[in-house]
Amino acid sequence: MTTTAQRPEHPEAGDIELTEVLFALSDPSRLAIVQQLASGSAGELNCQAVGGDLAKSTRSHHLKTLREAGVIRSTPQGRERLISLRREDLDARFPGLLDAVLTDGQS
């Protein structure tokens, strides 16, 4: 058994990398998840409610990519996880980026 270095569950706001955020947003399914989270009034969604008809494994993969890039936060609650967009962190780090990306999705 070897111990493998793991990425932190969520990068600190100051460690969020632009290229990783752009990559995370460059997949249509992941972009749709971000648009879904941004449009929700609740601010957070049960992970099972995210991503529409995606298969569970596909959804998990996309949520991991978004989480590791710093785009979303995943918070355990009971047996489930609540998913939210890290809008304040992203807006502070890359002003205007999320607005530009979300505006297009709504047009």
Place this chain on the structure above:
Amino acid sequence: MTTTAQRPEHPEAGDIELTEVLFALSDPSRLAIVQQLASGSAGELNCQAVGGDLAKSTRSHHLKTLREAGVIRSTPQGRERLISLRREDLDARFPGLLDAVLTDGQS
């Protein structure tokens, strides 16, 4: 010999896809090329002047990805090609996106 369908050399402005632009910008070398093109006063650069120390094949690959996504225009001139950023097309299609991406690169 079969004829393979080829992507157009440059997508029309209205056909530029957000996810393809985000993917094209999600690589540090490609992002650096875009920042180089945006910072130049001339507006266009000889393709050999683009991308710094990248190997020729690597540079060609990155320029192809950027061109097919609609981020840059590549114009033949004599035996060479001039590379320019499609800033007006991108600003019209995705207002604020390029500014947000370039602002981070300059900070």
